[in-house]
Amino acid sequence: MQDLNDLYTRYLNKQCSPEEVRMLLAHFHLTGESSSLRPRILRELAKSNIAKENPPEVDAALKRIHHRLINDISTSMPSRSKTKWTYGIAVAAAVLLFMLIGIWFFTIYTVDRSPAIVNTVDIAPGGNKATLAMENGNTIDLSEVQDGIVIGREITYLDGTPVQNRQATGATHESVSQLILTTPKGGTYRVTLSDGTNVWLNASSTLKYPSRFAESERIVKLEGEAYFDVSKGVPFKVVSSGQTVEVLGTQFNVSAYPDEQQVQTTLVEGIVQVAAESQCLSMRLLPGEQSTLIDAHLKKNRADIASVIAWKEGLFSFNETELRVVMNQLSRWYDVTVEYQGTIPVTYYYGAISRQESLANVLDLLRQSGLNFKIDKTGGTNKVVVLP
Template sequence: MENQAYIKQLLADYLNKQISREEFNQLFSQLGDLEDEAFKATVLQVLESQPAFVDARFIDERVAALYPQLQAKIERPVKWQRRWHLVRPYISVAAVVLVILFTGWFLLSERQYPKKKDIVTTEQVLPGTNRAKLTLADGLTVDLSEYQNGVIMGDEIKYSDGSRVLGSTGKGASLMTISTPKGGTYQITLSDGTQVWLNAGSSLSYPAHFPEGERMVEVSGEAYFEVAKDEKRPFKVSSSGQQIEVLGTAFNIAAYPDEADTKTTLVQGKVKVFNLIAHHSNLLRPGQQATVHGAHIEVGQANVEASIAWKDGLFNFHELTIDQAMKQIERWYDVNVRYEGKKPSGYLGGKMSRGVKLSTFLNFLEQDFQIKAEWKSDRTLILKPAS
């Protein structure tokens, strides 16, 4: 009984992405030693207790290609099923578990073995989802669950639904970082109650607990802030070439390393934007945007709806050039864009859900803007005039 409890805990930890390579090997070994009925009962109990993980996204062509090797290693005669639901009795629980376990094994070892290139079409390129990595002050990294949308900082680190990510964060002000890859987004509630939304390809560095006197964070990429008011501790955000100081407000920062300008858009409240090169500051009012380019800073009226559309799950291409729009597409769908022939000029327009497949966006380009898209197997899009 004690051994089964240990196996269940390991499997639950694995599903929540909180398992080390050593623990993964222990889980693999322990499952292989169970009698068939005990094996099925143990696994079924864990999986049924976490229905969010019963999802076809665990299965892909790479797992299918390597599955027989895993099956032989565990030495259990199970039937491979490409489509499965745990609630159906005719699906082998063992097959489900082997797929899940081997997917994890593949992800743990993919840096050590060469990948087989998959042939992917634009119909198969899905939009981004909740993906992020948490890096602690000691260098430990934790892959955050795709089935959660955010984490909350405190004496412990928890997901938005209250489930635990990590135990004690300590009382010091040492920095940790949450980062999203291309095709990823995540939310974080800091220890003072400030809420931050991270767009794809972005990072936020912050202390587990803010010290007395001030609250300081650093952003790379794009983030939307709703800052908890604390008149005794100003909230400061450092990003490329600038620093922002606020007391309590909502604003968006776009400071991607591969873009020349850093843009701060104020939704409500007041912020002071410091140009760190020119040692000059400007005070923004709601609806204004500051653009920092080197030693220069410009303040003008902003299209706030367009600037924060990403936070609400939308693309808003209002007055965006094709280059500006495709930067968003590259980050959200994790693709590369090249141009052939004359690059399209002028501005795009319109709105679109960020939940659509890449192929839907390409249809929009081809039909409304006469831009032809050619897809390459290395996830490269080549754009050219349609004529």
């Protein structure tokens, strides 16, 4: 068999014969080994384009190979220091992978697509946006050039700059007051609590917490989604819709949006105990496990950690994610409403996209499914219309 690197390059350049494509696919299918080609594949994905014509008889196999390649990439989530590099790779990967969505419902090269809708308007991605409500009734619009605050003797930004003076915030080290950090649609923010616990809030979320914890336990209340890196100490409890998560010191993600049918808790490190309020049932999670609370029932399964925490790393990450779940995420990040017109087929998505992309760019990728999307902007209301 000829050199695989050369064969893969010829494939990307549309120079492979049908037989050569089958040879390349056979290698991946029979050996299941892509590691030898990984560095080359990453480079090629970063500079490849969408349209690659292939013989119809190998479409199904191409779906498998691309799915395997992108999963290799998207499951290797970057450290924060490598995020910018990964954005380029993730977007390029998404360009290829979004050609492969909805595997059970249509074939890429044979689907009868309606003409693409050209958006005349666009919407920028979200950013650092949040408000801090004090117990005395004061509300502070937090700086968008900062990405977090620290609760201490005074409330400061992560770089030490005071949020406001002590008299304005009403917060002192001696008194305990209740604080509320809220991110709007299109906003994220981070808070370091008085015990050193770090919490990252996703868009459209609210965290209620004291300026100083009691000696016997630590309790916060969450609506929306947040990632917790809990410092060790007395029990730390996160109360959300219908459940309580208790930990001593660990890292986990809780998604408890009121417009979602389920509450999910995903453990990254350590051990957590999840208890449903409506039933005498609790379960312990180990790293890589996820609990789901739905219709007052609690269940446990293995989790795709990379996809769950991708938002914290600046990515949308989809792994067999249904269209409406995808659109809910876009709605919160780009502050838009979503409307469905006509008969929309059940469609699933795979891949990763930078959350720094504009909404039009993201929709252009999603459009490769055969669906169409239109951005409407009337007055102060932004809306995405999904069409067959």
